[in-house]
Amino acid sequence: xxxxxxxxxxxxxxxxxxxxxxxxxxxxxxxxxxxxxxxxxxxxxxxxxxxxxxxxxxxxxxxxxxxxxxxxxxxxxxxxxxxxxxxxxxxxxxxxxxxxxxxxxxxxxxxxxxxxxxxxxxxxxxxxxxxxxxxxxxxxxxxxxxxxxxxxxxxxxxxxxxxxxxxxxxxxxxxxxxxxxxxxxxxxxxxxxxxxxxxxxxxxxxxxxxxxxxxxxxxxxxxxxxxx
Numbered sequence: 001x002x003x004x005x006x007x008x009x010x011x012x013x014x015x016x017x018x019x020x021x022x023x024x025x026x027x028x029x030x031x032x033x034x035x036x037x038x039x040x041x042x043x044x045x046x047x048x049x050x051x052x053x054x055x056x057x058x059x060x061x062x063x064x065x066x067x068x069x070x071x072x073x074x075x076x077x078x079x080x081x082x083x084x085x086x087x088x089x090x091x092x093x094x095x096x097x098x099x100x101x102x103x104x105x106x107x108x109x110x111x112x113x114x115x116x117x118x119x120x121x122x123x124x125x126x127x128x129x130x131x132x133x134x135x136x137x138x139x140x141x142x143x144x145x146x147x148x149x150x151x152x153x154x155x156x157x158x159x160x161x162x163x164x165x166x167x168x169x170x171x172x173x174x175x176x177x178x179x180x181x182x183x184x185x186x187x188x189x190x191x192x193x194x195x196x197x198x199x200x201x202x203x204x205x206x207x208x209x210x211x212x213x214x215x216x217x218x219x220x221x222x223x224x225x226x227x228x
Contacts, residue, residue, distance in 0.1 A: 005119060006030040006048060010040040010063070011055035011081065016104070020053065023108040027116070037061035041069065049076055051115055054098075056082040056089060064096055071097040077118045077158045081111070087192055094196040099159040100185070101193075117186050118158065133168040135227035138205055138214065140168055149205050159184065160201045167215065167225035176222040198223060 007029050011017050014035065021031045032047055034040035036058055043049070052070070056063040067078055079100040080093040090101045099118060102111055133140040139148045145161060147154045156164065162184055166175070181189050202209040214226050 004030055005050045006032060007115060008032045008034065008040065008043055008047075008049045008052045010034045010037075010052065010058070010066075012036060012058045013055075016055075016081075019108055020111065023112050024115070027112055029115075037063070037066040040066060044070060044074075044076075051077045051079065051119060053079050053081055053102075053111070053115065056080055056084070056093065064092055067093070067096045067098060071157070075155065075157050075161075079111075079115060079118070091192055091196050094193060095200065097157050097200075099157060100188075114186065114188070133165070135168065135171070135214075138164075138168070138227060140165060147205075154204050156201070156204065159197055160204070163197055163201055164205070167223070168227065171225050171227050174218050174222055174224045180222065194223075 007024050009017050009020050009024070009031060010033075011020075012035050017033045017035065021033060024031045032043045032049070034043050037060055040052075040054070044052070054063045054067060063080060063082075067080075070076065070078065077099045078097065079102055080090075080098045081102050081104060082089055082093075083104045085103045085105075093101050100114055102114060131142045133142065137150060140146075142165070147156055147161065147164065163180075166180075166183060175183075177191050177194050180194050181187055185193060198215060199209070202212050202215055206212045206214060216224055216226055218224055
């Protein structure tokens, strides 16, 4: 594990914050804690944060509102932590730019594993050679992690970038829902997770997201990139 990676843990329950902090410190992470959105925002602005674990239900500004505020400035990975397991909160969180959604019944070990998975993918991608996947309308630079659509830079969240990279590296290949969950979510999630992220990605790369030309749905199976 790369040293000095900093995790910002935000939750209004001190016992949860301290428990996660103990597990993360044991794994050699640096941990910054916050108990509300105001503290979290101050830490985000003042420190170099590599990943945020963010509670949804907090007094004052909630986690969804804070996520929207952070996404206006940064693509830092955000993992929502919530006591609620219903699809409504999950879809809202992912739509706003969250990279994962974890129910608080998950063990601290599972939460740490999912944080490490996000960071591991990010680190490996940063080490890749300077290579551009060029499909005319869409270009992806694997070294700089820049994406352009019709010559204009497009800001993607880490999970949106990973999805696009996977499709561009395998044009015309059909990925099932199960394959996508296994490759990018460690098998944790459901079809709602895939649909929400693909919907957000389509809004950024398709000229008409309601009638996609590139990320097309293969009914009953999954998705395929038509750029090849």
